[in-house]
Amino acid sequence: MPGNCVVLLSGGLDSTTCLALAIQEHGYEPKNITALSLYYGQKHAVEVTAAENIAGYYQVNFKSLELFKDIFKSDQSSLTGSEPMPNLTYKEIAENEGVSPTYVPFRNANLLSTATALAMGLEAEVVYFGAHAEDARGWAYPDCTPEFIGAMANAIYVGTYHQVRLATPLEWMMKKDIVFIGDHLHVPFELTHSCYEGMRPACGKCPTCIERLEAFAVCELMDPLPYVDDVNESYMLRR
Numbered sequence: 631m632p633g634n635c636v637v638l639l640s641g642g643l644d645s646t647t648c649l650a651l652a653i654q655e656h657g658y659e660p661k662n663i664t665a666l667s668l669y670y671g672q673k674h675a676v677e678v679t680a681a682e683n684i685a686g687y688y689q690v691n692f693k694s695l696e697l698f699k700d701i702f703k704s705d706q707s708s709l710t711g712s713e714p715m716p717n718l719t720y721k722e723i724a725e726n727e728g729v730s731p732t733y734v735p736f737r738n739a740n741l742l743s744t745a746t747a748l749a750m751g752l753e754a755e756v757v758y759f760g761a762h763a764e765d766a767r768g769w770a771y772p773d774c775t776p777e778f779i780g781a782m783a784n785a786i787y788v789g790t791y792h793q794v795r796l797a798t799p800l801e802w803m804m805k806k807d808i809v810f811i812g813d814h815l816h817v818p819f820e821l822t823h824s825c826y827e828g829m830r831p832a833c834g835k836c837p838t839c840i841e842r843l844e845a846f847a848v849c850e851l852m853d854p855l856p857y858v859d860d861v862n863e864s865y866m867l868r869r
């Protein structure tokens with residue numbers, strides 16, 4: 631029987647599917663799962679509310695913490711600074727040379743370190759992290775790559791007296807694969823948040839909204855999230 635685990639839950643589609651996998655595929659009891667939501671100064675703090683609602687839906691323990699906001703709250707990333715959100719798709723970000731505008735300096739290492747420290751206190755054996763192949767493609771986000779994940783998995787395992795392991799069940803999946811699996815697991819997609827503009831109903835125009843809508847359309851599913859002008863319906867009709 632699995633013991634306790636910690637799931638990093640941003641409130642997005644990926645981490646919510648990761649939580650569903652922990653429950654439904656790996657057999658963790660909701661009462662033994664702690665969903666951890668970290669606020670690091672991101673502009674779309676609506677994520678944290680979404681994470682709390684999702685944790686409530688699954689009846690798992692929920693913890694939200696503020697993480698070194700002073701470090702991350704910088705103009706180095708358009709996720710946290712005053713720069714406007716870029717209008718770039720995943721593909722364009724992956725094809726661009728250099729640092730992605732929405733990369734937050736070494737963020738995922740900090741999220742994983744915090745989750746691991748919490749896991750040790752809770753006597754949890756696994757930290758779940760929903761990084762996926764689309765974020766890693768072309769080194770768009772270096773802290774989502776298999777190389778980074780392998781290094782962090784080693785650091786976590788060694789640095790916790792072999793108590794905690796890192797699990798990344800979405801590591802080799804693209805967005806459409808995550809939607810497909812999430813649908814199979816009855817993930818409450820309507821509770822998740824993706825829009826980079828932080829809008830609810832979602833804007834349907836920013837890169838993350840578009841990537842999400844296209845992933846649902848490829849799976850021949852309608853995204854149940856409310857969108858401005860019901861664009862989710864027209865995405866389905868277009869196919």
Ligand SMILES: [Zn+2]
Binds near residue numbers: 826827833834836837
């Ligand atoms: Zn949007």
